[in-house]
Amino acid sequence: MTERKTTHFGYQQVPVEEKAGRVADVFHSVAARYDVMNDLMSGGVHRLWKRFTIELSAARPGQTILDIAGGTGDLTARFSRIVGPTGKVVLADINASMLKVGRDRLLDRGIAGNVETVQADAQYLPFPDNTFDCITIAFGLRNVTDKDLALRSMLRVLKPGGRLLVLEFSKPESKLLEKVYDQYSFRLLPFMGKLVADDADSYRYLAESIRMHPDQETLKGMMSDAGFVDCEFHNMTGGIVALHKGIKP
Amino acid sequence: MTDPTFRAGFDATLETAINTALRYDPGSRARLGKLAGKVLGVNLTAPAMSLFLFIDDEGEGGYIEVHSRWDGEVTTELSGSALAFIQLLRNRDATPAKLGVTVRGSSALLAELQSTLRELDIDWEEPVSKLIGDSPAHQLGTGVRMAASWLKDALGTAPKATAEAVSEEWRMTPPQAQFEAFAEDVAEFSHGVDRLEARLAILQRKFAAQVKAASGKPGQEKR
Numbered sequence: 001m002t003e004r005k006t007t008h009f010g011y012q013q014v015p016v017e018e019k020a021g022r023v024a025d026v027f028h029s030v031a032a033r034y035d036v037m038n039d040l041m042s043g044g045v046h047r048l049w050k051r052f053t054i055e056l057s058a059a060r061p062g063q064t065i066l067d068i069a070g071g072t073g074d075l076t077a078r079f080s081r082i083v084g085p086t087g088k089v090v091l092a093d094i095n096a097s098m099l100k101v102g103r104d105r106l107l108d109r110g111i112a113g114n115v116e117t118v119q120a121d122a123q124y125l126p127f128p129d130n131t132f133d134c135i136t137i138a139f140g141l142r143n144v145t146d147k148d149l150a151l152r153s154m155l156r157v158l159k160p161g162g163r164l165l166v167l168e169f170s171k172p173e174s175k176l177l178e179k180v181y182d183q184y185s186f187r188l189l190p191f192m193g194k195l196v197a198d199d200a201d202s203y204r205y206l207a208e209s210i211r212m213h214p215d216q217e218t219l220k221g222m223m224s225d226a227g228f229v230d231c232e233f234h235n236m237t238g239g240i241v242a243l244h245k246g247i248k249p
Numbered sequence: 250m251t252d253p254t255f256r257a258g259f260d261a262t263l264e265t266a267i268n269t270a271l272r273y274d275p276g277s278r279a280r281l282g283k284l285a286g287k288v289l290g291v292n293l294t295a296p297a298m299s300l301f302l303f304i305d306d307e308g309e310g311g312y313i314e315v316h317s318r319w320d321g322e323v324t325t326e327l328s329g330s331a332l333a334f335i336q337l338l339r340n341r342d343a344t345p346a347k348l349g350v351t352v353r354g355s356s357a358l359l360a361e362l363q364s365t366l367r368e369l370d371i372d373w374e375e376p377v378s379k380l381i382g383d384s385p386a387h388q389l390g391t392g393v394r395m396a397a398s399w400l401k402d403a404l405g406t407a408p409k410a411t412a413e414a415v416s417e418e419w420r421m422t423p424p425q426a427q428f429e430a431f432a433e434d435v436a437e438f439s440h441g442v443d444r445l446e447a448r449l450a451i452l453q454r455k456f457a458a459q460v461k462a463a464s465g466k467p468g469q470e471k472r
Contacts, residue, residue: 058320
């Protein structure tokens, strides 16, 4: 009898082929209130983390940008404005519910013309080689089943000299902050999830998946192993979140 | 290095403040719109900090984006202390060279921004009217303008009125004419003392020469 390969889903071990479906269920469940919850959970600070991501992207008019796991389109909206009518932004998400919310929100804000929405798996990006000047993945990589495969897929579709930016929860720099953050994540977060979105389980998964995600140095190493060069990271809010950058040689 | 979260917060706050103010001055906003695509880099030496202002055109006029870094071309780059920048913006006659601010790139953008900033005329009644209604906002605006005008006049005449009260009413200082006559007398006396000092110096030199001549004669006799 052959053993089934497993991976983590929060603190649980699940068969590899089940993880994507389970993650999809979580995001189907939270899609409608995703933005409200993001603001509530981070006290609005997620906007500043995303602002710094835009700064480091060095996006310019006329460029082509891929926003993976773009969710409700925060980064896409800003990129759309920067690249202008001569550029293009692709909002990609594996989850149809999140993509639908994102597309509707962008249209409601009058953002159209240079934006495409694509339902895509980060591990198998459906784009030709050397397509994008910049790729961002904000709070999405930890939900991907095979992160190495996804990083290699991103490398393939980036143009030489193009940059990948991974914005993701990470490991707090100080022990004290880590303790406070743990209390917040495992006690307050599921409670808020229950109160606002009537879904404590999804927000418990969120906290668990953050703890299972590689720390700053490990992710940097994974990016180098995938073939990126000049890899670096910037800790934000004491390391609760880190922004990793890598360049395609 | 400072946590990027704080810097992003500072930039976001500054950007919101600038663009909120511009929204209530369509004239300045339209002028800025003509500068779309240009970038002003500001390198503060004290405190040490760099920021880049990118001028975008939203269709209804200019929009300022504040960035902590800029990888593209910078139209004009200024370097100097925060104090020098404040004076550069406030003082109509101030020039970067006088204040020790170095300029790299086009000075035309700086001149246009200085001119726009000095002519900034924000209609504060507009946002207030959204909160309390048109009529109360107008009444409030008229009141504030009257108070500002009175304050400006009062501050303009205050030094003269205070001087009159101090000298004429309270007799704490002499009247200006009396003081000026006294000052002239002091100056005349001072010149007299200078002349006397010069005359004494001449007499001293003459006396010293005579003493030297008189003391030289016995020496010759000894030889």
